[in-house]
Amino acid sequence: MQMMFASKGRTLHAVIVYFSMLFAMFFVFICAPNEKIQGIVQKIFYFHVSSAITMFFAFFIVFVASIMYLWKRSDWWDAVAFSAAEIGVVFCTLVLITGPIWGRPIWGTWWSWDPTLTLTLVLWLIYVAYLMLRIDIHDPKRARFAAVLGIIGFVDVLLIRWSVEKWRTLHPKPVLIQEGGTTGLTSTMLWIFMFCLGAFLLLFFYLLRERTSITQSRHALEVLRQEIDDLLAR
Amino acid sequence: MKNFWYLFAAYSTIWTILWVYIMHLSRKNKELREELRDLQARVERVLTK
Amino acid sequence: MSSSKIFIQQVFALLAKDLKTEWRTREIFTSMFVFTVLVVVVFNFAIGADTELIRQVASGVVWVALLFATVLGLQRAGHMESEEDSLQGVLLALHDRSALFVAKMVAQMLYLLGVVVCTLPLCSIWFRIDFTACIGAFGIVFVLGILGLSIVGTLFSIMVLHTRAHEVMLPILFLPVSIPLTIAAVYATAQLIAGKGLKDIADYLALLSVFDIIFFMLSIMVFDYIVEG
Numbered sequence: 001m002q003m004m005f006a007s008k009g010r011t012l013h014a015v016i017v018y019f020s021m022l023f024a025m026f027f028v029f030i031c032a033p034n035e036k037i038q039g040i041v042q043k044i045f046y047f048h049v050s051s052a053i054t055m056f057f058a059f060f061i062v063f064v065a066s067i068m069y070l071w072k073r074s075d076w077w078d079a080v081a082f083s084a085a086e087i088g089v090v091f092c093t094l095v096l097i098t099g100p101i102w103g104r105p106i107w108g109t110w111w112s113w114d115p116t117l118t119l120t121l122v123l124w125l126i127y128v129a130y131l132m133l134r135i136d137i138h139d140p141k142r143a144r145f146a147a148v149l150g151i152i153g154f155v156d157v158l159l160i161r162w163s164v165e166k167w168r169t170l171h172p173k174p175v176l177i178q179e180g181g182t183t184g185l186t187s188t189m190l191w192i193f194m195f196c197l198g199a200f201l202l203l204f205f206y207l208l209r210e211r212t213s214i215t216q217s218r219h220a221l222e223v224l225r226q227e228i229d230d231l232l233a234r
Numbered sequence: 235m236k237n238f239w240y241l242f243a244a245y246s247t248i249w250t251i252l253w254v255y256i257m258h259l260s261r262k263n264k265e266l267r268e269e270l271r272d273l274q275a276r277v278e279r280v281l282t283k
Numbered sequence: 284m285s286s287s288k289i290f291i292q293q294v295f296a297l298l299a300k301d302l303k304t305e306w307r308t309r310e311i312f313t314s315m316f317v318f319t320v321l322v323v324v325v326f327n328f329a330i331g332a333d334t335e336l337i338r339q340v341a342s343g344v345v346w347v348a349l350l351f352a353t354v355l356g357l358q359r360a361g362h363m364e365s366e367e368d369s370l371q372g373v374l375l376a377l378h379d380r381s382a383l384f385v386a387k388m389v390a391q392m393l394y395l396l397g398v399v400v401c402t403l404p405l406c407s408i409w410f411r412i413d414f415t416a417c418i419g420a421f422g423i424v425f426v427l428g429i430l431g432l433s434i435v436g437t438l439f440s441i442m443v444l445h446t447r448a449h450e451v452m453l454p455i456l457f458l459p460v461s462i463p464l465t466i467a468a469v470y471a472t473a474q475l476i477a478g479k480g481l482k483d484i485a486d487y488l489a490l491l492s493v494f495d496i497i498f499f500m501l502s503i504m505v506f507d508y509i510v511e512g
Contacts, residue, residue, distance in 0.1 A: 225273060
């Protein structure tokens with residue numbers, strides 16, 4: 001696994017990410033048909049939902065990496081968990097901002113406590129707490145606590161989703177009819193969406209590689225600094 | 235083209251946040267490289283003593 | 284199996300020690316109780332004099348008060364623990380370290396139960412709610428909810444003991460993770476207040492039970508990782 005993250009191929013990866021995002025934009029704005037009810041605003045959906053899926057995937061990686069860290073005690077897994085959490089929070093923020101921007105013209109209100117958006121909000125809180133627990137200090141104790149939180153947070157997702165759905169049924173529905181209502185995705189929209197999702201996942205993996213190597217380098221530097229200090233003291 | 239500005243706002247936000255994050259990463263990278271250079275200089279000084 | 288007998292014995296021993304210490308000063312329980320009452324009173328002022336409205340939000344107010352009381356109680360307990368630095372010694376003596384977790388969790392549950400028993404009569408008067416109408420149902424909801432709060436709270440409180448900003452980290456970690464529990468408990472209680480029966484809150488009870496079971500098992504599994512070294 002660690003070989004995959006080696007420095008060769010990084011430029012290639014970056015170039016692929018760049019072009020896939022470029023093409024994604026092209027497809028969304030030029031090729032995608034205008035949705036009948038929502039009009040042009042619906043195009044936010046492509047990047048909004050792609051961000052959301054990438055976010056869930058990032059938190060899933062945190063979950064897996066946390067388990068692997070507790071099992072194997074390898075610093076690399078810890079670096080992956082931390083990086084995935086940080087990037088996950090970035091995408092989470094994206095979802096939380098684009099959601100209301102999409103919602104305002106469609107629902108008539110900025111926030112309608114939509115179940116998935118609310119779930120995203122709770123996840124944002126949990127994983128920001130995770131980051132606060134970590135900061136960027138490498139402390140094996142902290143890493144273990146964070147790994148536990150990484151596992152708990154993900155397990156909680158299903159419970160949160162269930163409870164918010166129940167809670168939502170008690171909440172007033174948004175005024176305009178279009179809540180979640182579209183005429184459905186045509187097959188063109190579907191493949192454009194899959195392409196956008198692919199571009200986002202490629203971006204995620206690129207960011208993950210970069211962030212993980214930064215975390216590992218930082219840790220290696222700290223160790224080195226410690227060794228030099230020890231040597232100088234003698 | 236109604237609601238165009240919402241569409242524009244959403245996509246601008248996405249690009250801004252992603253760009254800010256990438257800048258943040260490259261700043262961290264620069265810090266690391268400076269720290270590395272600093273450590274190398276210290277080792278040099280000790281070795282030449 | 285003698286190992287589970289030892290486990291239960293150790294849990295009881297730890298629990299007895301904590302309760303005895305608490306009984307002498309009653310510090311934790313008193314602060315939790317006073318705080319809960321304060322929160323309820325302040326909410327009453329904040330929400331206004333409309334008795335119908337107060338009745339509707341009563342359930343939410345009580346559970347928010349309990350949430351904060353849990354955080355408060357855990358912080359006091361953790362504070363006393365770190366002052367004496369007794370955790371390490373205790374852990375060495377234990378056969379199975381999760382006995383510590385179970386003991387602390389049960390202690391916290393007992394404090395919360397005490398708080399609920401003392402506060403409910405007051406809420407009954409202030410919110411004009413008759414809890415005795417179906418006291419069994421209320422009992423089940425409160426027990427399940429408090430159990431969940433204790434499990435998650437105790438787990439996080441032991442985790443944050445060694446972090447720098449531990450007083451701030453505990454609520455930041457605890458509150459979001461326990462949102463499903465909060466939602467289920469609040470709405471189950473609200474339904475009961477509105478006169479519904481156990482059948483109507485069945486799915487909330489299911490959520491509470493599932494939450495409790497999952498988090499209990501998770502906590503036992505990861506506890507060793509939290510306290511080692």
